[in-house]
């Protein structure tokens with residue numbers, strides 16, 4: 001069946017009242033996509049940004065409330081400097097071209113991760129994007145940059161200890177109180193985690209928040225991930241029975 005026909009058919013079968021509130025994506029496979037085509041790895045990342053653009057549009061069309069994209073992990077600093085530098089050039093380029101459309105589409109941009117080690121131009125690009133969209137009320141687009149799940153949890157614990165030492169923490173800590181110390185404070189946990197690139201692991205992404213997420217893995221490399229794949233993932237999600245440990 002032609003892609004556009006299958007896309008239209010599947011889209012019709014999606015219940016707009018039951019789309020995931022929050023989708024998180026591990027965008028994997030840029031490098032392999034490029035190398036298999038005899039191209040430099042940067043070309044895979046460049047194409048990956050095009051996929052980000054399409055995915056944001058499609059998620060917004062589907063009525064997804066929050067889209068969280070894993071764009072750079074705390075472990076990615078261990079890549080060669082030329083690749084790190086290239087990855088660090090992408091947020092600026094993305095916002096330069098996409099910000100007007102994000103504003104028009106009522107999308108609100110946020111950054112999750114440790115800002116301190118990000119180059120100034122990256123921080124500025126995302127902070128300017130966040131500032132320019134802060135009053136938007138539509139889909140929240142979270143970019144996870146210099147993000148690591150374990151370091152997020154440790155940071156939360158240390159912030160909590162400081163608050164407790166200052167006498168600002170009352171009573172015992174429950175899940176709600178703890179969640180308020182995470183980068184995702186105030187946001188619902190992801191309902192659906194998508195990982196492309198044929199690997200089946202979490203890679204230190206949203207370790208606390210993914211506790212009950214439905215998982216959807218695809219062999220497709222991120223640059224080849226299309227609207228149809230996102231619609232397939234959402235459709236598959238809607239077929240699942242979420243029990244949260246109950247019967």
Ligand code: FPP
Pocket residue numbers: 027028029030031032033045048049052070071072073076087090091094143197222
């Ligand atoms: C993993 O693929 C991907 C990354 C480490 C970077 C992901 C970044 C983007 C898709 C672009 C981000 C866009 C913006 C706007 C910030 P890989 O390089 O590990 O692929 P491989 O496993 O095939 O080597």
